[in-house]
Amino acid sequence: MDEVSETMNIETKYQGNIEIDEQRVITFAKGIPAFEDETSFVLxxxxxxxxxxxxxxxxxxxxxxxxxxxxxxxxxxxxxxxDSTIDELGIQKQEEVATFVMLTVREPFAGTTANLQAPVIINAAKQKGKQLLMSDTHYQTKHAIFKEVAAAKEGK
Incomplete structure (x- = not known):
């Protein structure tokens, strides 16, 4: 018997009310730091x-x-x-892993920063996610990743 994918309507911050396939929902078992009650997301x-x-x-x-x-x-x-993150997310192959970093959007946009110290790791095969807090790193929580791009464009 074929699996029928269910859809659900959600209200979004940037795109209004949209319909998504429930199979696209990513579960964050422990939420996201400061948002521990938020365990269900969509990308x-x-x-x-x-x-x-x-x-x-x-x-x-x-x-x-x-x-x-x-x-x-x-x-x-x-x-x-x-290893604890690999186990928690059920990761078996590197190809299953998607990595994202959160942005703090600023005006002008070139001032936008990225939190490189706490990437969001998603097992795309199992739709499980976690924000990983890397304490033993030189990465910053407010890394200006777009300043170099803007400077390169102005230099042309």
Whole structure:
């Protein structure tokens, strides 16, 4: 018998009311730090043709984080997953892992910063996620990943 995927309507911070496939819901068993009660999220494109996504809570409209793939902006970015995280997320292959970092959006946009110290790790195969707090790192919580991009464009 074929599995029928269920859909659900959610209210989002940036895109209004949308319908999503329940199979796209990512479970954060322990929530996200400071949002421990928020355990159910969906990853949505922020706008077409941009590298930005929104990690949107499925139950609270205001809980939505703008995220990016850090490897697109910080070439030597490295994340070492502890065994406990690998076990918790049921990761079996590196290909299952998607890594994002949360942005603090500022005006002008070139002042936007990324939290490289606490990446969001998602097992895309099992739809499980966790925000990993890396204490033994030189990465910052407010890394200006777009300043270099803006400076490079102005230099042309």
């Amino acid at each position: 949505l494109p922020f706008e077409e043709n941009t590298p930005f996504f929104v990690l949107q809570s499925t139950k609270t409209v205001e809980v939505a984080f703008v995220v990016v793939n850090p490897f697109d902006f910080v070439p030597n970015y490295q994340v070492k997953l502890p």
